[in-house]
Amino acid sequence: MAKYIAAKETSSLDSKIERSHKILQNCHFCERRCGANRLKHEVGYCGVDAVSHYASEFLHYGEEPELVPSHTIFFTGCTFSCVYCQNWDIAHRIAPEEPLLPEKMAELIAMRKYQGARNVNFVGGDPTPHLHAILQIMNKCNVNTPMIWNSNMYCSKEAMELLSGVIDVYLADFRYGADECAQKYSNVKNYWHIVTRNILAAYGDAELIIRHLVLPGHIECCTKPIVEWIAEYMPEVRFNLMFQYTPHYKANQYPELNSRLGYEERRRALEIVQSAGVKNLV
Numbered sequence: 001m002a003k004y005i006a007a008k009e010t011s012s013l014d015s016k017i018e019r020s021h022k023i024l025q026n027c028h029f030c031e032r033r034c035g036a037n038r039l040k041h042e043v044g045y046c047g048v049d050a051v052s053h054y055a056s057e058f059l060h061y062g063e064e065p066e067l068v069p070s071h072t073i074f075f076t077g078c079t080f081s082c083v084y085c086q087n088w089d090i091a092h093r094i095a096p097e098e099p100l101l102p103e104k105m106a107e108l109i110a111m112r113k114y115q116g117a118r119n120v121n122f123v124g125g126d127p128t129p130h131l132h133a134i135l136q137i138m139n140k141c142n143v144n145t146p147m148i149w150n151s152n153m154y155c156s157k158e159a160m161e162l163l164s165g166v167i168d169v170y171l172a173d174f175r176y177g178a179d180e181c182a183q184k185y186s187n188v189k190n191y192w193h194i195v196t197r198n199i200l201a202a203y204g205d206a207e208l209i210i211r212h213l214v215l216p217g218h219i220e221c222c223t224k225p226i227v228e229w230i231a232e233y234m235p236e237v238r239f240n241l242m243f244q245y246t247p248h249y250k251a252n253q254y255p256e257l258n259s260r261l262g263y264e265e266r267r268r269a270l271e272i273v274q275s276a277g278v279k280n281l282v
């Protein structure tokens, strides 16, 4: 890990918290920039107002080997609307949830560290709508532990500035190589420009692990451009090529996504990675 955050000592945290609350009045934590006044209890596209909730927190052993056990906090709501979402009940706030109190979460972080957690892993849904709450949690933390931003990376520039200096590891989900695919399956605009911009910023800011969930039928339009971009801009980056896609949620309405990956698709994805020269694979 590049730098372990002594969160309480980070003098800029108070200023970051103040800036995050200004953003909440006209929310632009993510590049949807939907402008909800969350401080007036308006709910944004992500389904979240000013009060953050989480569905669960536990020691997670299924993340990348260097991260486990990882104290993973599943925030509710999401800035994306993926038709195949495996956590759709969390993303759409159907699962049971609890309001997040920063002091209480800081205590849980200390307890999980005592139980062996190697880090704190902010995920969801997506953590982006909860940035203000996450900064408050950091401010209350009395333990020195690496902070992981586990996200779809559709954050706004302003959110990326708030994250800079307080995040140790970006666990970046890089899903689509074509904006049409992002629009069709996640209802997201301008995906490629925004996500590559943020991944480049993350690369210069902290440790970075890129995850790419290979989607059936999307090897040439998505996997290939993503891998080639990584090979061009950050060939040494830690890269997790993920083959575990399983149809969930509304995937049965999209025949091309209503199956698991076939052998030939897995072989082709690996061939693309090898010929591009991306070697630091998880």
Ligand code: SF4
Residues within 6 Å of the ligand: 027, 028, 029, 030, 031, 032, 033, 034, 035, 036, 043, 044, 045, 046, 047, 048, 079, 128, 129
């Ligand atoms: S984080 Fe939520 S409320 Fe804020 S801009 Fe994005 S969708 Fe809108």
